[in-house]
Amino acid sequence: MDDGQVGRGNRLDGLITPYRPVSLEVSAGKNQIGHVGKIYSLFAFELSKANVTNALAEEASVYIVSQIGKPINQPQLLDIRLKNQSAHNTAIEEFVQAKLDCLPTLWKIIINSKKNYVAI
Structure with a gap:
């Protein structure tokens, strides 16, 4: 991963999370259209949140x-x-596939958002 190192508290969600998975990818200042690291970091963050929310x-x-x-x-x-996990694997796979299908247009949502990330 091409990562711009992130300072403490300067992460996508603003949290310092010891012993928890976290990307070192900085989201600010990266090209929303062509920087796959930024797009994947936002996607992973929002997909994790969506799995819990749903x-x-x-x-x-x-x-x-x-x-x-x-x-x-x-x-x-x-x-x-x-x-x-409270849902059947097939339901999760279908949910994730639907989110992946929307991934090529995530950059449009990012550009139109006032934040650095937005719910998918």
Whole structure:
């Protein structure tokens, strides 16, 4: 991952989370259209939140890795770890696939947002 190091408290969600997965990717100042690290960081953050908000899990962590030369919605790896999963795997897979299908237009939402991130 091409990462601009993030200072303490300068992360996407503003939290310092010891012993919890976190991206070192800085979201501010990166190109919303072409910087896959920024887009994937925002996507992973929002997808984790959406899994919990939609009652698919009590807690969610998302790991995503890009592939050079592949469309942005075809990552090399998308690993989602859920705590106390309450939905069937098929429901989760369909939910995640729907979010991945929207990924190529996430940059438009980011540009139109007053924040550095926005719910997907």
